[in-house]
Amino acid sequence: MFASFMAGTWIAGSAVAVVAGVVGYFVVLRGETFAAHALPQGAFAGAAGAAVLGLSPVLGAGAFSLLGAVVIALLGRRGRHDVAAALALVLLLASGALFLGLSTSYAPEVFSLLFGQLLGVGLGDTPAIVAVSLACVLLAGALFRPLLAWSALGDASVVRGRRSAAVEAAFLVLLTLATTAAVPVVGAFLMFSLVSAPAAAVRLLARSPLVGVAGSVAVALGIVWASVALGYLTSWPIGFFVGAGGALSYGVARLVARVRS
Amino acid sequence: MTVLAGLVAPGFLSSGPVRVALALGGIVSLVSAPVGVLTVVRRQSFAGHALGDIGATGGAGAFLLGVSALWGFLASSAIAVGAFHVAGSRERRSRDIATGIVLGAALGVSALFLYLDANSTSTTGATMTVLFGSLFVVPPGTVPLVAGLGAVALVAVLVCFRPLLLAAVHPDVAAARGVRVRRVELGYLVALAVAVALSAMTIGAVLSTALLVGPSGAALRVTRRPGSAVALAAALGVVATFAGVLLAYDSYAWPPAQHGWPASFFVVVLLFVADLAAGLLAGRGRRRSARRRAG
Numbered sequence: 041m042f043a044s045f046m047a048g049t050w051i052a053g054s055a056v057a058v059v060a061g062v063v064g065y066f067v068v069l070r071g072e073t074f075a076a077h078a079l080p081q082g083a084f085a086g087a088a089g090a091a092v093l094g095l096s097p098v099l100g101a102g103a104f105s106l107l108g109a110v111v112i113a114l115l116g117r118r119g120r121h122d123v124a125a126a127l128a129l130v131l132l133l134a135s136g137a138l139f140l141g142l143s144t145s146y147a148p149e150v151f152s153l154l155f156g157q158l159l160g161v162g163l164g165d166t167p168a169i170v171a172v173s174l175a176c177v178l179l180a181g182a183l184f185r186p187l188l189a190w191s192a193l194g195d196a197s198v199v200r201g202r203r204s205a206a207v208e209a210a211f212l213v214l215l216t217l218a219t220t221a222a223v224p225v226v227g228a229f230l231m232f233s234l235v236s237a238p239a240a241a242v243r244l245l246a247r248s249p250l251v252g253v254a255g256s257v258a259v260a261l262g263i264v265w266a267s268v269a270l271g272y273l274t275s276w277p278i279g280f281f282v283g284a285g286g287a288l289s290y291g292v293a294r295l296v297a298r299v300r301s
Numbered sequence: 302m303t304v305l306a307g308l309v310a311p312g313f314l315s316s317g318p319v320r321v322a323l324a325l326g327g328i329v330s331l332v333s334a335p336v337g338v339l340t341v342v343r344r345q346s347f348a349g350h351a352l353g354d355i356g357a358t359g360g361a362g363a364f365l366l367g368v369s370a371l372w373g374f375l376a377s378s379a380i381a382v383g384a385f386h387v388a389g390s391r392e393r394r395s396r397d398i399a400t401g402i403v404l405g406a407a408l409g410v411s412a413l414f415l416y417l418d419a420n421s422t423s424t425t426g427a428t429m430t431v432l433f434g435s436l437f438v439v440p441p442g443t444v445p446l447v448a449g450l451g452a453v454a455l456v457a458v459l460v461c462f463r464p465l466l467l468a469a470v471h472p473d474v475a476a477a478r479g480v481r482v483r484r485v486e487l488g489y490l491v492a493l494a495v496a497v498a499l500s501a502m503t504i505g506a507v508l509s510t511a512l513l514v515g516p517s518g519a520a521l522r523v524t525r526r527p528g529s530a531v532a533l534a535a536a537l538g539v540v541a542t543f544a545g546v547l548l549a550y551d552s553y554a555w556p557p558a559q560h561g562w563p564a565s566f567f568v569v570v571l572l573f574v575a576d577l578a579a580g581l582l583a584g585r586g587r588r589r590s591a592r593r594r595a596g
Contacts, residue, residue, distance in 0.1 A: 068398055071397060073397040073398060073401050074347075076401075077401060123341055123346050123514050123517075123518030123519075123576060124518070124576055124577075124580070125346075126347060126350055126510050126511075126514055127510075127511055127514075127515055127518070127569075127572060127573045127576055128573070129350070130350075130507075130508050130510055130569055130573075131511075131569050131570065131573045133433075133507055133508060134433070134508055134511075134563075134565060134569040134570070135566070137429070137433040137505075137563060137565070137566065138562060138563060138566045141429075141562065141563055142562075150428055150429065150432075151412075151415065151416075151419075151428050154432070155408070155409075155411075155412035155415075156412075227412075229354075229405070229408040229412075230405055230408060230409060230412075232401050232404070232405055233401070233402060233405025233406070233408075233409070236401050236402060236405075237402045237405065240398045240399075276413055276416060277412040277413060277415075277416045279408070279409050279412035280409040280410065280412045280413040280416075281409070282405075283405045283406045283407070283408055283409020283412070284406055284409050284410075286402055286405050286406065287402055287403065287405065287406035290399075290402050
């Protein structure tokens with residue numbers, strides 16, 4: 041389990057968990073589920089496109105989730121059209137499937153980009169993932185207070201007008217960075233679980249922001265480490281453990297919250 | 302005619318798989334039109350998206366059991382629809398998060414099932430078939446079953462169509478007129494479960510929303526009248542699926558050699574373009590009428 045070929049997975053997985061915990065806190069506080077759901081699917085298309093061109097999946101995921109963030113920001117300004125947004129999401133998934141269909145590596149690549157794969161992260165991609173994660177955590181730390189106000193108070197926030205637009209842009213940048221780092225590791229479909237479940241679970245039990253962020257990072261790390269270990273032992277896909285772990289932690293937190301009250 | 306002959310590759314209409322694909326696409330488009338119009342009016346496009354994601358679990362499980370994927374899609378979307386019905390009226394923010402986490406768990410289970418599929422049958426096609434659809438490998442025996450299910454869903458949704466529409470647009474008026482909202486809603490949910498399962502069969506579980514709300518969304522931008530919206534949505538759906546099948550058939554001759562492009566990709570692209578075009582059309586009409594009023 042701790043052999044040298046697993047080093048990349050452990051390091052990248054831990055970095056991704058930290059980022060998911062931090063960004064997830066704001067996602068849950070703001071209730072911004074749409075972007076957190078949509079960007080990973082864009083990243084899937086990008087990573088798939090990069091696979092066709094023989095580039096690093098991290099690069100493709102980054103380019104496409106940035107594109108997705110810009111589109112979401114534009115849509116947000118004009119009022120979201122429900123159907124157009126759903127169709128755009130589906131179009132991204134379909135293009136990802138097409139790219140992979142056209143490349144020589146077929147089904148295994150689809151599987152690992154959607155559901156994550158234990159050995160999907162080569163040591164070559166690990167430095168990029170760690171760097172992106174570090175940038176994400178630093179940005180979140182620098183903008184902690186404005187982000188907190190914007191997330192907690194919603195559109196009625198004191199940071200109105202241009203300031204609010206700037207904070208929203210910063211939030212989308214954070215989500216883009218997190219998605220770029222996470223999709224090659226946990227897969228496009230399970231990224232949302234890893235981002236929202238730990239933060240939602242902790243929020244049910246603790247209201248203080250610092251405890252919230254630290255708690256969701258801890259839960260996310262627990263989920264990722266357990267998933268990597270169990271994935272190694274059973275050789276089942278890592279996405280299964282991430283999805284199940286997320287649901288389990290959220291379910292337990294709800295139960296505890298109910299017993300307490 | 303020569304253009305048409307150039308588009309339709311030789312042997313298109315006499316090919317068995319193509320006929321099955323066209324029959325399936327036609328039935329699904331007809332069922333999805335009224336269900337989709339209701340879904341868009343009720344602003345539940347994302348519930349449709351969620352149903353598709355959960356449908357993937359059922360489809361992958363059906364592969365594992367060796368039964369038709371259609372049963373899996375149907376079972377999982379029926380369960381999910383029931384759950385949505387029960388959880389219906391909660392606060393939006395917490396409901397969205399909880400839904401997302403349940404979806405994540407369902408997708409995780411799909412990952413496991415698909416992995417086990419690949420291991421037990423030593424084919425890797427299940428992932429593509431369940432998630433993104435493979436219209437050309439649907440067994441011909443499925444068509445009568447699809448037609449029967451489609452007919453049931455169509456009857457259910459058409460019986461409840463007017464009261465449901467009223468309940469969606471003016472809940473108070475509907476209640477005052479004595480519409481039993483919960484009961485007619487059940488008809489809609491049954492039809493929704495069937496429509497999602499059939500769309501999943503046609504273009505794959507994770508893409509199924511496109512066929513459900515794409516044609517109806519485009520139609521509702523152009524016309525406000527429910528009857529014409531349903532008719533237009535059905536027509537758009539049929540055109541998109543047929544054209545998708547045709548292009549996929551043609552694409553076997555395109556680069557890279559020996560790789561057909563997936564039909565579901567073409568269907569999704571065509572529906573996306575139709576929605577954009579309908580938006581432009583509607584925008585221009587609105588501007589023109591505004592100018593007329595101003596002048």
